[in-house]
Amino acid sequence: MDAEYRAGGLQDPEDDAGEFAPGDEAPERRGADVDAGGHGERLDRWLTGLAPEFSRNHLQALIERGCVTVDGKALLKPAHKLRAGQRIEIELQPTDESRAFRAEAMALDIVFEDEHLMVIDKPVGLVVHPAPGNWSGTLMNGLLAHHPAAASLPRAGIVHRLDKDTSGLMVVGKTLEAVTALSRQIAAREVHREYLALAWGRVEEPFVVEKAMRRDPVSRVKMAIAPANLGKPARTDVFPLGVGEVQVNGQARPVSAVHCVLHTGRTHQIRVHLTHSGHPLLADTLYGGVPALGMTRQALHAARLSFTHPASGEALALRAPLPADLAAAWAQVGAAELAG
Structure with missing residues (x-):
């Protein structure tokens, strides 16, 4: 184990502890x-x-x-x-934190991989990085088993994250050079991330949410809109893909399928921006989105990821299909597929 590794939560490179203790030796x-x-x-x-x-x-x-x-x-x-x-x-x-940096074999849905990096389609329910309550069974543990050299990399090569219950594409560096280059691309907003979501309400015209964000001062598990001088800039572009209706307590309520394009990468950005706009995500109970259409987790999927390969300079553009739960709900709304 690298004694310099800190097992605390991952900080977003834009938004932007644990203790080292003996590992497997006798106590x-x-x-x-x-x-x-x-x-x-x-x-x-x-x-x-x-x-x-x-x-x-x-x-x-x-x-x-x-x-x-x-x-x-x-x-x-x-x-x-x-x-x-x-x-x-x-x-x-050893502390739980120090135990976290261990290889655990798991099936990874790899969309692209070479000697420099890999892109995975993260499933719903997989925690990206160890944290209190999730010191094992995380993506980081799986990466250490898939690619043992990840043990020498900051956060095992993880350069950005998705929430536990958000599915979709993530890029991971496999060399220090790739991790550094990818982190710089993210900080420079040169890694393009696009999401598909189902949200409450009727969205029939494109709109932009450009509101600064910060940690919610009341609930530390949430993020919140903040005055520009107190938060960090955040922008989300929202495009309509279709509107359907759902029966809730005997009343019809509109549900919209939307395509969200991130210009920044703040924690919970889409969830907070859509809630602020009056369109919380289906089943996003943290931000007031009630469940419907069989969704039991926030209806959000990282569908597209594009960036420049840090070694070859090639432009990479990758896609991930909707997972089964969101695909079934999407079909009930009757929304269009994302073109292009």
Whole structure:
């Protein structure tokens, strides 16, 4: 494992932690006696002196797992008050973050691959990068198994991301040179990303949403529209592809199939911009889009991806068909296919 790797969340190159610990070797054991200065101190706080390379949160977790003993007895309370002369022993275990950077074989739908990069069609439900609650089974784990040299690359070569429940195309670098070049293209807005979506409401004319965005100050899991001086610029072009109707509680409600073109790559950009325009995505419950047409996740798919090959200079333009759930809902709306 590369000790410089940080296992925290991936930052978008435009928008733009973990700890390193031993990997598969036998757990290290440490012990010490509580001196007079440690008398009356909390167990978890005292352990930060015995194992300073670990966070207090991680040490609390080890206490609760039974990895810490006081005079030979396992205690499950981090707040336990110590007495001078007690013998403390701890079995040090890697953090969840450090365990995340491991190869896990998985089927990858590879649309394009050479020695420099690969483009995959990410399925619904696949988390791109390890984070709290998803320290394994991520795309990064799959990339490490498919391409072992990814272990030497920042984020295993991942240069941009899709939400867990958004399907579609992603490009991944396989060499440091490709990762660097692709990241620069994204930052310069030279990687073109186009999406297909189903949204509530009637969209019959093209429109542009150009609203700055930032993290929602109330809910940290959401993004929000922000004043230009407080957020980062974001622009989405929206084109209509068809309008259908859905029965909801006995009433007909319009649903529109739309083609979205990103000019920036902010987190949740399409979801936030369409909601702001009065057209939340079907089943995007985080932003107020109720489920319909069998959709149980936000109706969003990264259908097109185009960029310049970082080694050959060739213009690459790739497409991914709608996944089964979105294709079935799309057919019910009766929308046109994306031309070209």
